[in-house]
Amino acid sequence: xxxxxxxxxxxxxxxxxxxxxxxxxxxxxxxxxxxxxxxxxxxxxxxxxxxxxxxxxxxxxxxxxxxxxxxxxxxxxxxxxxxxxxxxxxxxxxxxxxxxxxxxxxxxxxxxxxxxxxxxxxxxxxxxxxxxxxxxxxxxxxxxxxxxxxxxxxxxxxxxxxxxxxxxxxxxxxxxxxxxxxxxxxxxxxxxxxxxxxxxxxxxxxxxxxxxxxxxxxxxxxxxxxxxxxxxxxxxxxxxxxxxxxxxxxxxxxxxxxxxxxxxxxxxxxxxxxxxxxxxxxxxxxxxxxxxxxxxxxxxxxxxxxxxxxxxxxxxxxxxxxxxxxxxxxxxxxxxxxxxxxxxxxxxxxxxxxxxxxxxxxxxxxxxxxxxxxxxxxxxxxxxxxxxxxxxxxxxxxxxxxxxxxxxxxxxxxxxxxxxxxxxxxxxxxxxxxxxxxxxxxxxxxxxxxxxxxxxxxxxxxxxxxxxxxxxxxxxxxxxxxxxxxxxxxxxxxxxxxxxxxxxxxxxxxx
Amino acid sequence: xxxxxxxxxxxxxxxxxxxxxxxxxxxxxxxxxxxxxxxxxxxxxxxxxxxxxxxxxxxxxxxxxxxxxxxxxxxxxxxxxxxxxxxxxxxxxxxxxxxxxxxxxxxxxxxxxxxxxxxxxxxxxxxxxxxxxxxxxxxxxxxxxxxxxxxxxxxxxxxxxxxxxxxxxxxxxxxxxxxxxxxxxxxxxxxxxxxxxxxxxxxxxxxxxxxxxxxxxxxxxxxxxxxxxxxxxxxxxxxxxxxxxxxxxxxxxxxxxxxxxxxxxxxxxxxxxxxxxxxxxxxxxxxxxxxxxxxxxxxxxxxxxxxxxxxxxxxxxxxxxxx
Numbered sequence: 001x002x003x004x005x006x007x008x009x010x011x012x013x014x015x016x017x018x019x020x021x022x023x024x025x026x027x028x029x030x031x032x033x034x035x036x037x038x039x040x041x042x043x044x045x046x047x048x049x050x051x052x053x054x055x056x057x058x059x060x061x062x063x064x065x066x067x068x069x070x071x072x073x074x075x076x077x078x079x080x081x082x083x084x085x086x087x088x089x090x091x092x093x094x095x096x097x098x099x100x101x102x103x104x105x106x107x108x109x110x111x112x113x114x115x116x117x118x119x120x121x122x123x124x125x126x127x128x129x130x131x132x133x134x135x136x137x138x139x140x141x142x143x144x145x146x147x148x149x150x151x152x153x154x155x156x157x158x159x160x161x162x163x164x165x166x167x168x169x170x171x172x173x174x175x176x177x178x179x180x181x182x183x184x185x186x187x188x189x190x191x192x193x194x195x196x197x198x199x200x201x202x203x204x205x206x207x208x209x210x211x212x213x214x215x216x217x218x219x220x221x222x223x224x225x226x227x228x229x230x231x232x233x234x235x236x237x238x239x240x241x242x243x244x245x246x247x248x249x250x251x252x253x254x255x256x257x258x259x260x261x262x263x264x265x266x267x268x269x270x271x272x273x274x275x276x277x278x279x280x281x282x283x284x285x286x287x288x289x290x291x292x293x294x295x296x297x298x299x300x301x302x303x304x305x306x307x308x309x310x311x312x313x314x315x316x317x318x319x320x321x322x323x324x325x326x327x328x329x330x331x332x333x334x335x336x337x338x339x340x341x342x343x344x345x346x347x348x349x350x351x352x353x354x355x356x357x358x359x360x361x362x363x364x365x366x367x368x369x370x371x372x373x374x375x376x377x378x379x380x381x382x383x384x385x386x387x388x389x390x391x392x393x394x395x396x397x398x399x400x401x402x403x404x405x406x407x408x409x410x411x412x413x414x415x416x417x418x419x420x421x422x423x424x425x426x427x428x429x430x431x432x433x434x435x436x437x438x439x440x441x442x443x444x445x446x447x448x449x450x451x452x453x454x455x456x457x458x459x460x461x462x463x464x465x466x467x468x469x470x471x472x473x474x475x476x477x478x479x480x481x482x483x484x485x486x487x488x489x490x491x492x493x494x495x496x497x498x499x500x501x502x503x504x505x506x507x508x509x510x511x
Numbered sequence: 512x513x514x515x516x517x518x519x520x521x522x523x524x525x526x527x528x529x530x531x532x533x534x535x536x537x538x539x540x541x542x543x544x545x546x547x548x549x550x551x552x553x554x555x556x557x558x559x560x561x562x563x564x565x566x567x568x569x570x571x572x573x574x575x576x577x578x579x580x581x582x583x584x585x586x587x588x589x590x591x592x593x594x595x596x597x598x599x600x601x602x603x604x605x606x607x608x609x610x611x612x613x614x615x616x617x618x619x620x621x622x623x624x625x626x627x628x629x630x631x632x633x634x635x636x637x638x639x640x641x642x643x644x645x646x647x648x649x650x651x652x653x654x655x656x657x658x659x660x661x662x663x664x665x666x667x668x669x670x671x672x673x674x675x676x677x678x679x680x681x682x683x684x685x686x687x688x689x690x691x692x693x694x695x696x697x698x699x700x701x702x703x704x705x706x707x708x709x710x711x712x713x714x715x716x717x718x719x720x721x722x723x724x725x726x727x728x729x730x731x732x733x734x735x736x737x738x739x740x741x742x743x744x745x746x747x748x749x750x751x752x753x754x755x756x757x758x759x760x761x762x763x764x765x766x767x768x769x770x771x772x773x774x775x776x777x778x779x780x781x782x783x784x785x786x787x788x789x790x791x792x793x794x795x796x797x798x799x800x801x802x803x804x805x806x807x808x809x810x811x812x813x814x815x816x817x818x819x820x821x822x823x824x825x826x827x828x829x830x831x832x833x834x
């Protein structure tokens with residue numbers, strides 16, 4: 001006995017540890033959200049390219065599209081264009097789409113649509129960049145101005161980060177004569193960025209120009225320019241207008257470099273308009289969508305890998321152990337008496353279709369009528385199988401009648417009764433009737449109410465959406481449940497109802 | 512909540528056994544599933560008992576197929592009173608007690624006159640499993656009708672009072688006299704409304720009773736005191752009960768016995784999951800007694816000894832008897 005107890009303890013420990021470990025792995029390492037309410041933003045970005053095609057020349061239009069680094073995952077990408085050939089290629093970490101057509105006339109409109117979301121998990125890929133660059137050659141007054149500017153920057157900085165910040169701040173100090181000279185009256189962001197790059201190149205600090213789109217709705221957008229520099233470990237991002245460091249999280253890198261967003265051959269007046277809108281989507285479903293586009297195949301081995309139809313069945317199935325647990329607690333800890341062991345769980349499942357209140361009413365009506373039939377049959381002294389068959393048929397007829405009546409009365413809910421498991425009802429009637437005969441009507445009522453109560457409670461708990469989601473997403477939780485059930489198998493304390501039952505002892509004592 | 516906790520602690524201190532403990536520590540531990548048929552089927556119990564030389568009501572015959580119903584007359588012979596029982600019945604259902612003949616018909620114990628056909632129908636119902644647990648096919652058992660000893664006349668209402676003894680590994684640890692009431696329809700099952708009366712293991716004197724989970728000292732129908740009644744041949748009962756361990760091999764059983772006015776103590780049936788109300792009847796918990804027996808067993812196992820039925824009865828009477 002002692003060895004069995006040890007065995008059991010080890011088994012419980014192993015199961016619970018395993019369950020907790022797997023669930024923790026899913027939550028903390030794979031980053032699967034704990035509740036269904038955790039939604040991710042889904043961004044729908046439309047880039048509308050318009051230009052006027054020259055009548056005779058072949059048209060070739062090139063546009064940068066996001067390289068989709070490790071921060072974002074593309075769910076869907078489409079190039080909408082009539083009569084244009086489309087090709088996408090990667091150049092120096094950028095992606096470029098090329099639309100081409102032999103002949104096109106007049107105003108042309110092309111669309112590029114990207115649906116993306118923030119990447120939801122995964123490791124950071126290795127990043128690399130250059131830490132040295134050659135100086136851009138300049139001559140004359142510019143050189144002197146640049147060197148004059150660089151001197152205080154060097155003094156005020158300690159590393160690349162502060163150096164770049166300081167440089168940007170200096171360039172943005174428009175009252176400085178040296179800056180005025182270098183900008184030559186053009187105070188646009190791109191020009192400032194150019195001058196900053198120039199200054200930094202003299203100090204051999206490489207910077208890259210980064211063109212970003214802001215993930216925000218309802219405002220027209222043009223790509224926003226940022227600078228970034230590699231400090232040997234990470235990319236550091238800077239706002240060329242004020243030297244602010246760090247790329248806000250809502251920026252999406254569209255392309256890197258000095259080139260223009262769009263270039264047209266055989267056309268003119270190319271413009272690009274961005275339209276963004278966002279929608280929310282359940283994080284898991286999203287992850288499932290992105291699954292094909294990512295390397296994380298963890299979901300392939302989860303229940304989410306099943307076809308959708310099957311998933312729905314499993315969502316119900318994984319909740320059955322929870323229902324069983326409710327019955328276990330009610331019976332062994334509380335001491336509630338129910339008909340059969342798992343009958344309440346099955347009734348609870350039936351309640352899914354009928355809704356709780358209506359389900360209880362239907363259950364009560366059918367069981368009551370079935371019981372009266374059963375007690376009538378009792379007088380006829382029938383054998384068990386024929387008697388059960390008669391009751392079952394009666395239950396079917398009753399269900400059909402209820403469906404028909406409720407349909408005529410316009411109560412569509414009544415139709416759901418058809419899904420009430422007839423065999424379960426029949427067995428319930430039979431068992432209840434036997435209990436009635438053997439232990440009296442009072443006890444039968446007690447048991448029937450106990451069963452209904454247990455079924456209702458099981459139903460309520462089984463239909464908590466958060467719980468369903470949790471168990472479905474982290475099925476390892478079931479191992480913890482099994483651990484608890486095993487422990488319950490050795491529970492030898494009193495049941496709650498026994499405390500009442502044996503009260504007679506204590507009353508006697510106090511006398 | 513605190514109230515519950517207090518009750519819990521108080522019950523634990525008294526050694527009251529709950530269903531969970533009974534199941535986990537005794538029924539599951541000492542009762543091998545494969546041996547259940549011995550107690551579930553009254554015919555097997557009876558055969559085993561006869562082999563072991565334990566007294567049971569005499570079996571007149573068994574009917575196991577529809578065809579054999581024709582043999583009913585042959586089995587009954589010239590007897591005026593007999594009992595027909597389902598071998599695997601539960602809760603006393605399906606039992607037909609014939610007390611006498613009346614012309615060509617029979618008279619039941621309650622005075623109803625029934626025909627031969629009705630008896631045959633009853634047997635047929637038994638065979639189809641109408642009364643058996645789970646509705647399996649069953650056998651009908653025709654046996655001797657027990658006439659309760661006169662001693663019970665004043666404290667029982669109809670039916671046959673029986674004596675339930677809980678036996679742990681051959682050691683009787685608690686006993687109770689079960690008295691039918693008007694409410695229990697002459698049946699001796701406590702949950703059907705019969706009275707349970709505790710019995711002192713050493714002397715066979717009755718103690719106070721329990722009825723519907725409350726403590727009583729008078730029979731509700733006859734209003735006679737149920738306590739202080741000396742059960743005759745008590746040591747016979749104790750030995751009979753203790754011997755049932757060897758008979759069935761189950762370590763934790765409830766032995767139901769009757770006292771026939773002619774044949775003395777007889778085994779009626781065995782129960783592998785005896786109820787817990789016996790504790791209320793005896794105003795005493797089972798746990799401490801069970802632990803005492805288990806300690807004794809351990810000690811004996813250490814010395815490599817085994818005790819005979821007489822030694823076991825003496826042991827429990829000395830330990831659990833009320834002085």
